[in-house]
Amino acid sequence: MKQTDLQGELERLHPASFGWALWCCDRQREEAQEVLQTAYLKVLEGKASFDGNSSLRTWFFGVIRRTAGERRRRRWLREQILVRWFSREPAPLSAPDPEAAATGSENSRALREALSGLPARQREVLHLVFYQDMTVEEASRVLSVSLGTARTHFSRGKAQLRELLARQEGKNDWR
Protein backbone atom coordinates (compact mmCIF):
# COMPACT_ATOMS: atom_id res chain seq x y z
CA MET A 1 0.00 0.00 0.00
CA LYS A 2 1.29 3.45 -0.94
CA GLN A 3 2.15 5.96 1.73
CA THR A 4 -0.58 8.37 0.59
CA ASP A 5 -3.22 5.61 0.50
CA LEU A 6 -2.16 4.46 3.94
CA GLN A 7 -2.34 8.00 5.26
CA GLY A 8 -5.84 8.40 3.83
CA GLU A 9 -6.99 5.15 5.40
CA LEU A 10 -5.49 6.05 8.76
CA GLU A 11 -7.17 9.45 8.63
CA ARG A 12 -10.50 7.78 7.93
CA LEU A 13 -9.90 5.42 10.84
CA HIS A 14 -8.66 8.15 13.16
CA PRO A 15 -11.80 8.65 15.31
CA ALA A 16 -12.22 4.91 15.80
CA SER A 17 -8.49 4.52 16.46
CA PHE A 18 -8.60 7.21 19.10
CA GLY A 19 -11.61 5.54 20.72
CA TRP A 20 -9.72 2.26 20.86
CA ALA A 21 -6.54 3.92 22.16
CA LEU A 22 -8.62 5.55 24.89
CA TRP A 23 -9.84 2.14 26.04
CA CYS A 24 -6.36 0.64 25.86
CA CYS A 25 -5.10 3.40 28.20
CA ASP A 26 -7.78 3.09 30.86
CA ARG A 27 -9.53 6.11 29.39
CA GLN A 28 -6.67 8.53 30.00
CA ARG A 29 -6.93 11.02 27.20
CA GLU A 30 -3.37 12.34 27.11
CA GLU A 31 -1.91 8.88 27.29
CA ALA A 32 -4.23 7.77 24.46
CA GLN A 33 -2.98 10.63 22.28
CA GLU A 34 0.62 9.65 22.96
CA VAL A 35 -0.11 6.02 22.17
CA LEU A 36 -1.87 6.88 18.93
CA GLN A 37 0.93 9.20 17.81
CA THR A 38 3.53 6.54 18.64
CA ALA A 39 1.52 4.03 16.60
CA TYR A 40 1.43 6.45 13.64
CA LEU A 41 5.16 6.94 13.98
CA LYS A 42 5.70 3.18 13.96
CA VAL A 43 3.76 2.95 10.71
CA LEU A 44 5.64 5.89 9.22
CA GLU A 45 9.06 4.49 10.13
CA GLY A 46 8.16 1.01 8.95
CA LYS A 47 8.47 -0.55 12.40
CA ALA A 48 4.93 -1.81 11.92
CA SER A 49 4.13 -2.84 8.38
CA PHE A 50 0.78 -3.96 7.03
CA ASP A 51 1.10 -7.40 5.43
CA GLY A 52 -2.46 -7.58 4.09
CA ASN A 53 -3.38 -10.75 5.98
CA SER A 54 -6.20 -8.98 7.78
CA SER A 55 -8.09 -5.74 7.34
CA LEU A 56 -6.17 -2.51 7.88
CA ARG A 57 -8.37 -1.66 10.84
CA THR A 58 -7.75 -4.98 12.58
CA TRP A 59 -4.01 -4.67 11.99
CA PHE A 60 -3.77 -1.05 13.15
CA PHE A 61 -5.85 -1.71 16.25
CA GLY A 62 -3.40 -4.48 17.09
CA VAL A 63 -0.52 -1.99 16.70
CA ILE A 64 -2.30 0.46 19.03
CA ARG A 65 -2.89 -2.24 21.62
CA ARG A 66 0.75 -3.38 21.57
CA THR A 67 1.98 0.21 21.76
CA ALA A 68 -0.24 0.89 24.77
CA GLY A 69 1.08 -2.28 26.43
CA GLU A 70 4.70 -1.27 25.79
CA ARG A 71 4.15 2.19 27.24
CA ARG A 72 2.39 0.70 30.27
CA ARG A 73 5.26 -1.71 30.93
CA ARG A 74 7.85 1.03 30.48
CA ARG A 75 5.99 3.30 32.89
CA TRP A 76 5.70 0.51 35.43
CA LEU A 77 9.43 -0.16 35.20
CA ARG A 78 10.24 3.54 35.56
CA GLU A 79 8.01 3.76 38.61
CA GLN A 80 9.71 0.74 40.15
CA ILE A 81 13.14 2.27 39.58
CA LEU A 82 12.09 5.64 40.93
CA VAL A 83 10.50 4.17 44.02
CA ARG A 84 13.30 1.73 44.78
CA TRP A 85 16.34 3.84 44.01
CA PHE A 86 15.25 7.30 44.86
CA SER A 87 12.35 6.60 47.25
CA ARG A 88 10.44 9.23 45.41
CA GLU A 89 6.80 9.05 44.45
CA PRO A 90 6.44 8.89 40.66
CA ALA A 91 4.15 11.35 38.96
CA PRO A 92 0.71 9.72 38.84
CA LEU A 93 -1.16 9.50 35.58
CA SER A 94 -3.99 11.93 35.13
CA ALA A 95 -7.45 10.81 36.15
CA PRO A 96 -9.56 9.15 33.45
CA ASP A 97 -10.74 12.11 31.41
CA PRO A 98 -12.61 14.23 33.96
CA GLU A 99 -14.23 16.38 31.28
CA ALA A 100 -15.80 13.39 29.58
CA ALA A 101 -16.96 12.07 32.92
CA ALA A 102 -18.63 15.39 33.64
CA THR A 103 -20.22 15.98 30.25
CA GLY A 104 -21.36 12.49 29.28
CA SER A 105 -24.97 11.39 29.50
CA GLU A 106 -26.21 9.33 32.41
CA ASN A 107 -26.26 6.20 30.25
CA SER A 108 -22.70 6.67 29.07
CA ARG A 109 -21.47 7.33 32.56
CA ALA A 110 -23.17 4.20 33.83
CA LEU A 111 -21.69 2.19 30.97
CA ARG A 112 -18.17 3.51 31.59
CA GLU A 113 -18.45 2.73 35.26
CA ALA A 114 -19.76 -0.76 34.63
CA LEU A 115 -17.05 -1.46 32.06
CA SER A 116 -14.37 -0.42 34.49
CA GLY A 117 -15.53 -3.24 36.74
CA LEU A 118 -14.89 -5.90 34.07
CA PRO A 119 -11.66 -7.80 33.47
CA ALA A 120 -9.52 -6.11 30.79
CA ARG A 121 -9.93 -8.85 28.17
CA GLN A 122 -13.71 -8.91 28.46
CA ARG A 123 -13.84 -5.14 28.30
CA GLU A 124 -11.70 -5.13 25.17
CA VAL A 125 -13.82 -7.70 23.35
CA LEU A 126 -17.03 -5.88 24.21
CA HIS A 127 -15.56 -2.57 23.08
CA LEU A 128 -14.39 -4.00 19.77
CA VAL A 129 -17.69 -5.70 19.03
CA PHE A 130 -20.19 -3.10 20.25
CA TYR A 131 -18.29 0.17 20.01
CA GLN A 132 -16.16 -0.56 16.95
CA ASP A 133 -18.77 -2.78 15.33
CA MET A 134 -16.35 -5.62 14.65
CA THR A 135 -17.15 -9.31 14.51
CA VAL A 136 -15.90 -11.51 17.33
CA GLU A 137 -13.45 -13.03 14.87
CA GLU A 138 -11.97 -9.63 14.04
CA ALA A 139 -11.79 -8.84 17.75
CA SER A 140 -9.90 -12.08 18.35
CA ARG A 141 -7.35 -11.02 15.71
CA VAL A 142 -6.86 -7.63 17.30
CA LEU A 143 -6.36 -9.22 20.71
CA SER A 144 -4.21 -12.06 19.32
CA VAL A 145 -6.35 -14.76 20.93
CA SER A 146 -8.22 -17.71 19.46
CA LEU A 147 -11.77 -17.28 18.26
CA GLY A 148 -13.05 -19.60 21.00
CA THR A 149 -11.35 -17.57 23.68
CA ALA A 150 -12.76 -14.35 22.26
CA ARG A 151 -16.27 -15.85 22.21
CA THR A 152 -15.94 -16.94 25.82
CA HIS A 153 -14.79 -13.48 26.88
CA PHE A 154 -17.59 -11.95 24.86
CA SER A 155 -20.35 -14.08 26.42
CA ARG A 156 -19.05 -13.75 29.97
CA GLY A 157 -18.38 -10.04 29.50
CA LYS A 158 -21.90 -9.39 28.28
CA ALA A 159 -23.44 -11.28 31.19
CA GLN A 160 -21.30 -9.50 33.72
CA LEU A 161 -21.86 -6.10 32.12
CA ARG A 162 -25.62 -6.57 32.24
CA GLU A 163 -25.41 -7.58 35.85
CA LEU A 164 -23.34 -4.51 36.72
CA LEU A 165 -25.66 -2.19 34.80
CA ALA A 166 -28.72 -3.71 36.48
CA ARG A 167 -27.07 -3.27 39.87
CA GLN A 168 -26.35 0.37 39.07
CA GLU A 169 -29.89 0.99 37.91
CA GLY A 170 -31.20 -0.64 41.06
CA LYS A 171 -28.99 1.64 43.10
CA ASN A 172 -30.25 4.70 41.21
CA ASP A 173 -33.88 3.65 41.67
CA TRP A 174 -33.33 3.23 45.36
CA ARG A 175 -31.95 6.79 45.57
Add this chain to the structure above:
Amino acid sequence: MTGDEKDKNRDRDYRNGDSQDEDLRTRFAELRREEELRVPQFAFPPPRLAGQDRRWGTGRLIAGAACVAALVAAALFLRFVPSQPARTGQPVATLTEWRSPTDFLLETPGRELLRSVPAIGVWQDYTGVSKPKQKHPQVQKQVLP
Protein backbone atom coordinates in the same frame (compact mmCIF):
# COMPACT_ATOMS: atom_id res chain seq x y z
CA MET B 1 -23.48 -26.20 5.36
CA THR B 2 -19.68 -26.21 5.57
CA GLY B 3 -17.71 -25.58 8.73
CA ASP B 4 -16.67 -22.12 7.57
CA GLU B 5 -20.25 -21.10 6.91
CA LYS B 6 -21.30 -22.40 10.29
CA ASP B 7 -18.55 -20.37 11.90
CA LYS B 8 -19.58 -17.27 9.99
CA ASN B 9 -23.21 -17.72 10.95
CA ARG B 10 -22.31 -18.25 14.54
CA ASP B 11 -20.11 -15.17 14.44
CA ARG B 12 -22.95 -13.18 12.93
CA ASP B 13 -25.17 -14.46 15.72
CA TYR B 14 -22.63 -13.25 18.21
CA ARG B 15 -22.49 -9.92 16.48
CA ASN B 16 -26.02 -9.14 15.41
CA GLY B 17 -28.45 -11.94 15.97
CA ASP B 18 -28.93 -11.67 19.69
CA SER B 19 -31.78 -9.22 20.13
CA GLN B 20 -30.93 -8.89 23.80
CA ASP B 21 -27.70 -7.20 22.74
CA GLU B 22 -29.58 -4.26 21.31
CA ASP B 23 -29.63 -2.51 24.67
CA LEU B 24 -25.87 -2.78 24.97
CA ARG B 25 -25.40 -1.80 21.35
CA THR B 26 -27.49 1.34 21.90
CA ARG B 27 -25.53 2.28 24.99
CA PHE B 28 -22.20 1.82 23.23
CA ALA B 29 -23.41 3.80 20.21
CA GLU B 30 -24.36 6.68 22.47
CA LEU B 31 -20.96 6.56 24.14
CA ARG B 32 -19.23 6.51 20.75
CA ARG B 33 -21.18 9.54 19.54
CA GLU B 34 -20.16 11.49 22.63
CA GLU B 35 -16.53 10.51 22.35
CA GLU B 36 -16.29 11.22 18.64
CA LEU B 37 -17.04 14.86 19.36
CA ARG B 38 -13.84 15.13 21.37
CA VAL B 39 -11.41 13.33 19.08
CA PRO B 40 -8.14 15.28 18.57
CA GLN B 41 -7.19 16.36 15.09
CA PHE B 42 -5.47 13.86 12.83
CA ALA B 43 -1.78 14.68 12.32
CA PHE B 44 0.37 12.45 10.17
CA PRO B 45 3.31 12.42 10.70
CA PRO B 46 2.91 13.33 14.37
CA PRO B 47 4.98 16.53 14.76
CA ARG B 48 5.66 16.42 18.48
CA LEU B 49 6.82 12.84 18.57
CA ALA B 50 8.98 13.37 15.54
CA GLY B 51 10.69 16.16 17.48
CA GLN B 52 11.01 13.87 20.48
CA ASP B 53 12.58 11.25 18.30
CA ARG B 54 15.15 13.76 17.08
CA ARG B 55 15.91 14.66 20.69
CA TRP B 56 16.37 10.99 21.46
CA GLY B 57 18.70 10.78 18.47
CA THR B 58 20.84 13.59 19.87
CA GLY B 59 20.78 11.97 23.27
CA ARG B 60 21.94 8.68 21.83
CA LEU B 61 24.74 10.47 19.96
CA ILE B 62 25.94 12.12 23.16
CA ALA B 63 25.75 8.85 25.08
CA GLY B 64 27.69 7.08 22.35
CA ALA B 65 30.39 9.77 22.33
CA ALA B 66 30.65 9.52 26.13
CA CYS B 67 31.07 5.74 25.90
CA VAL B 68 33.82 6.08 23.29
CA ALA B 69 35.62 8.70 25.41
CA ALA B 70 35.41 6.44 28.47
CA LEU B 71 36.85 3.51 26.48
CA VAL B 72 39.73 5.63 25.19
CA ALA B 73 40.48 6.88 28.72
CA ALA B 74 40.44 3.33 30.06
CA ALA B 75 42.76 2.16 27.27
CA LEU B 76 45.22 5.00 27.94
CA PHE B 77 45.13 4.31 31.66
CA LEU B 78 45.88 0.64 31.15
CA ARG B 79 48.61 1.48 28.65
CA PHE B 80 50.57 3.85 30.87
CA VAL B 81 49.98 2.51 34.35
CA PRO B 82 52.40 -0.39 34.99
CA SER B 83 50.73 -3.57 36.00
CA GLN B 84 53.44 -4.54 38.59
CA PRO B 85 54.99 -2.29 41.26
CA ALA B 86 58.46 -1.01 40.45
CA ARG B 87 61.27 -2.95 42.15
CA THR B 88 63.64 -0.98 44.35
CA GLY B 89 67.08 -1.99 45.53
CA GLN B 90 65.87 -2.88 48.99
CA PRO B 91 65.15 -6.50 49.65
CA VAL B 92 61.53 -7.23 50.33
CA ALA B 93 60.78 -9.06 53.56
CA THR B 94 59.47 -12.51 53.00
CA LEU B 95 56.33 -13.69 54.67
CA THR B 96 58.20 -15.75 57.25
CA GLU B 97 60.40 -12.85 58.27
CA TRP B 98 57.75 -10.27 58.54
CA ARG B 99 56.62 -9.26 61.99
CA SER B 100 53.59 -7.31 62.88
CA PRO B 101 54.16 -3.95 64.61
CA THR B 102 51.86 -5.09 67.42
CA ASP B 103 53.52 -8.42 67.80
CA PHE B 104 54.90 -7.44 71.25
CA LEU B 105 51.38 -7.57 72.61
CA LEU B 106 51.45 -11.31 72.23
CA GLU B 107 54.51 -11.58 74.47
CA THR B 108 52.87 -12.48 77.78
CA PRO B 109 54.58 -13.39 81.04
CA GLY B 110 55.16 -17.10 81.39
CA ARG B 111 55.07 -17.68 77.68
CA GLU B 112 58.35 -19.65 77.88
CA LEU B 113 56.61 -22.17 80.09
CA LEU B 114 54.57 -23.26 77.12
CA ARG B 115 57.54 -23.36 74.80
CA SER B 116 60.11 -25.21 76.86
CA VAL B 117 60.26 -28.34 78.96
CA PRO B 118 61.22 -27.53 82.55
CA ALA B 119 64.25 -29.37 84.01
CA ILE B 120 63.94 -30.72 87.54
CA GLY B 121 66.07 -29.00 90.10
CA VAL B 122 66.76 -25.96 87.91
CA TRP B 123 65.12 -22.74 88.82
CA GLN B 124 63.64 -20.94 85.90
CA ASP B 125 62.04 -17.65 86.39
CA TYR B 126 59.11 -17.91 84.04
CA THR B 127 57.16 -15.18 85.69
CA GLY B 128 59.87 -12.59 85.49
CA VAL B 129 59.83 -12.23 89.28
CA SER B 130 63.28 -12.38 90.86
CA LYS B 131 64.16 -15.36 92.96
CA PRO B 132 63.20 -14.78 96.62
CA LYS B 133 66.14 -14.18 98.89
CA GLN B 134 66.72 -16.75 101.58
CA LYS B 135 66.09 -15.01 104.80
CA HIS B 136 67.15 -17.85 106.97
CA PRO B 137 70.30 -19.78 106.21
CA GLN B 138 69.63 -23.39 105.76
CA VAL B 139 70.44 -25.42 108.73
CA GLN B 140 72.54 -28.35 107.88
CA LYS B 141 71.64 -31.42 109.72
CA GLN B 142 74.45 -32.59 111.76
CA VAL B 143 75.18 -36.17 111.76
CA LEU B 144 75.52 -37.40 115.20
CA PRO B 145 78.55 -39.40 115.87
